[in-house]
């Protein structure tokens with residue numbers, strides 16, 4: 373029979389890498405609770421319309437990358453390609469705007485995009501992200517950005533760069549888009565076919581194109597900075613000022629537009645010098661129209677999403693150690709019940725403990741103890757049972773001692 377493999381662009385995660393995931397997930401929970409974020413878990417599939425309306429039907433994600441299918445009742449459903457639209461949907465549907473304060477959410481979970489797989493880019497990948505609703509202060513933009521940078525630094529990810537931009541708002545962007553469209557049309561066939569299509573749809577997307585020819589032409593196009601309204605200009609200045617209070621350094625990148633349509637005002641991206649082509653660690657921005665767009669109140673929002681696989685790639689050096697195992701061995705099958713009970717007591721104390729039910733003799737059990745990475749093997753034989761003691765073999769040094777059972781706890785506290 374043919375072997376069935378995991379679908380292209382997906383991966384299995386297991387030990388030892390899984391320990392890095394536990395480490396990262398714990399770090400996220402601990403860190404974001406300090407800023408009063410609450411975890412939210414939403415379904416991994418939603419009505420397709422949520423994403424076409426929320427992310428924008430002109431975007432790459434919606435046009436090319438969604439896993440969309442019909443269920444048995446002919447509903448069009450989509451595996452979520454990102455989570456902001458879902459969090460907004462959940463907040464509206466559950467009336468969270470009234471129930472929860474402050475309106476700060478974080479999430480951890482898989483996202484799905486039909487993208488060309490390569491190192492750091494998968495079809496199922498894991499993101500964590502945060503969202504703050506109902507706060508339009510520029511200082512909250514700065515705090516969101518600070519938290520992203522500070523979190524990465526706490527993970528000892530140092531070689532990073534923060535790009536910052538303002539993408540305007542419905543007051544100033546339409547006029548800028550007209551100017552941009554006109555300038556782009558004048559360049560006409562110097563753009564790739566994809567970019568030519570973007571001119572009429574959303575010309576901002578041209579700045580996302582990585583084709584050298586298009587990048588060169590895009591370098592001559594007018595920039596949003598010269599077209600921001602006073603409110604956007606003031607907001608942007610205040611974000612930069614607050615970032616300086618928080619000691620966050622950044623580069624202004626007037627061509628940073630981000631892949632999703634819903635951004636207003638602040639947009640940002642963090643890249644790593646240690647990754648290859650897929651160097652974006654996280655990206656986000658303000659989305660002051662999304663909540664209303666999806667049927668909620670007229671309420672501001674800001675957040676970011678980070679790629680966890682890419683963060684994990686930076687955690688090599690952290691190499692969280694494997695837990696130290698205690699192996700309880702029995703010389704004869706008749707001492708197995710004692711071994712089982714000793715294992716239960718030790719687990720209650722918090723130690724990871726293994727008993728081998730299959731091995732019929734001590735030699736085989738020692739072999740197994742090595743395989744499971746035991747630090748110590750505790751041996752029960754007639755002698756030990758009679759005298760209320762246990763022998764302990766240090767698997768690294770191969771030294772063996774015998775101690776009284778009543779001293780075991782103390783001994784483990786000192787030597788484990």
Ligand code: AMP
Pocket residue numbers: 454485487492493494495496497498499631652653654655656677678679680681682
């Ligand atoms: P986005 O939602 O496109 O702004 O992406 C936010 C972050 O998610 C990026 O900076 C990446 O770190 C990560 N990411 C996006 N797409 C993928 C993918 N296909 N595979 C792995 N990580 C991804």
